[in-house]
Amino acid sequence: MPIVLIMRLLVVLLALTAVVLAEIEDYDIDLVPDESSSEIDSPIKSAGQIQPRFIISWQVRRQLKKLRKRMPCGFPDQGVPPLAPYRLEELKYDLKTSLVETINDIFRFKVDGLDNFKIKKFTLNIIKRRVQFNFLFKKIRLTGKYNTNTLVKALNDLGVNVRYEGQGDLDFSLEKLQVSGNLKYKLPILIGSAKITEFYATVEVGNCKSNITGLAGEGKYNRFLNDKLESSVVSGINDNKDGVSAKIEQAFVPRVNKALKGTNFWDIWDYIFNSGSKEEEEGSDVDDDICIPPPDPWA
Template structure:
């Protein structure tokens, strides 16, 4: 009897080990597919995604945009011209899927994201300050890290159940001209902007997770709609990435990034 129990235990352990190995292999396979998909997106970013109506994203350019803000006694009205954003494709990442726990964990690290632009801005704070400013602006964020996880349900309706994400920043560099006509004051104001952004991001990771969950979960579930798991896998495997996002079908053309002027760098 003892021999039989031991034999059954060994058989159960063998099946359990085999089952776990199969799960681990499935996890690695799915994680690899997602990694390849993100790599394809990164490679395509300098050329954009015409099928989605998106132009080049690295660098991303905007010729003109009006800006208006009216909140708590602060009124801002102005515009930005010749806005160029660099570094969206300069990131490392890892994505891991655990099929048994229905969970995805991710880690993204942007080395440096920065922009250059020209601006005009009128500011009014009631009876205290009424000023107009204009000039050039350069702004950079270094060592931007976004980490998080997502839990999903694929039994019955495909649904995202939970999404957690938080960010940290290593350094901020602000070079906005003419915040003040006095150079030393202008430098100090830029330092205040840098310190405020660092604190606002690095000291509020739990609030970020809550905000991300409240926004992303309903948005993704609405986007999924009644799509089945097969539909979603088909899109990830090749439906939206295989043609470089141009919606033309067939083999994708090689993305040849445009030449970027060295004078644009911060």
Template sequence: MKYLATCVVMALLGCTCALPRYMDNFTPEQINAELRSLFGYANEDAVVGAKGIDDSLAIILDEFRTSLQNGFPAYGIPPLDPLFLEHGNIRIDSTTADLRGSFDNVTINKISAYFINNVHMDVLRMKVTFDLFFDSIDTFGDRYDIDGVLAVLPIYGTGPFQFSLLNVSLTGEVKMGLVNGSVQVLDMPVDLNFPAVFSNLEGLMGGGSMAEMVNQMIMDFAPTIFNEIKAPIISAFVGRVVAFANSMLQGLTFDELLDIILGIGGAK
């Protein structure tokens, strides 16, 4: 569950592993051009409609769904919705669960199916706040293998599975500042919450009524377990996102960033 949650969170904010490596040898001018290109599709709707910065950001987030579905071929990044994971390890240490295991051939769906509750830029404070909502993020796998303790019950099992996060909320802030004249991301507090999950791990405890009982326990305990273990997960992915964002923003003034968001500089 921990590994799956990590993958979901990282996928929501884009491919933070591959892009920085691709751009290692870029000049500041090339990075600036890439940033303008990424935001360029907000140009017509934002400027002609005179909707302002917040609506431009909403348009960018809305269009980003297509990018997640199509991937980023120029960077060698495949489609991210659905997201395919060949193999991963499960390790959960919390007051409620001590679990070890692995999974194979997993597909995560609906990463791009988010609702934009709110996105707002405070220009004076150089801060963007966002609030996204997902009805569900659905995971299907050919095989899981797990062993450990949930609450006080020893559990084990292997087989195909389905696991969904329900009513997912992704909120956060992007706090920016100037470093040697360039706009940079200084901090990015992010939170991910879901009040419920659906779990169907076939073969738990040998199947039958015991499998149904343990799946229900997983559904009952999963939100609490995630809240206990999510801090280091979120911190790890935020670090990668901030590093990538700052490599893109290097050499860009705040006024230039605003121009790009509004589409004014998209053709430069």
């Protein structure tokens, strides 16, 4: 009986895959087509027939809309706090290089703008098991209060004891932040879990605005240090794409694979083709899961 069951499952899989591939010209599904596209309104093409690639595309758009709406509340069941804005009561950051050793304490750290993004590209290639993406964040702003204790080691080696202690307000923005790249995945049919096998993302920033107080008083030298910080951040991100990508991969892939543990092809297939009612398939965005953001703890 197990062999018969497996054979039946394989036959169903081949049939469903054939249906999907028959609807894809070059095996690419544009999951988030341009707003001018006729595919953006409904997954139903004609005579009540729903094409699989339209359902997949529509479901992805629907889930992204729900994601934006849920970001102010977070995802407590997955241990994710509110993300729009993201708040952290205290953050400690240590930096050690050949020239500088610094210890920084940041209080009431807040990140705004994580939900203000545009999807420029998001495509799925079933044959290559690859997703290509391009997200553009209009503006991500970081605010808070900080204390710093910095030791300039290079001058200490010359017998000059240089230590700087300061505090002030943190106000720092990244504008036109673009994250693009691709990932490859494994999606087993019967045994094993879905997982990301390869991931690469490049990050580019258009501009940086720094208005940090207390770096060196409130005069021209403080402004000079902010200007130097702005140019250093832009060049540090844009000229070190491989290094930034490696850090994103280290932070992103393990967490996603952990969340995908226990999920296989049939779980995802069932979700795509059976989630939602007839009204949802026709384009309704009714969502009973209303997000009520928590109050500002620092108001």
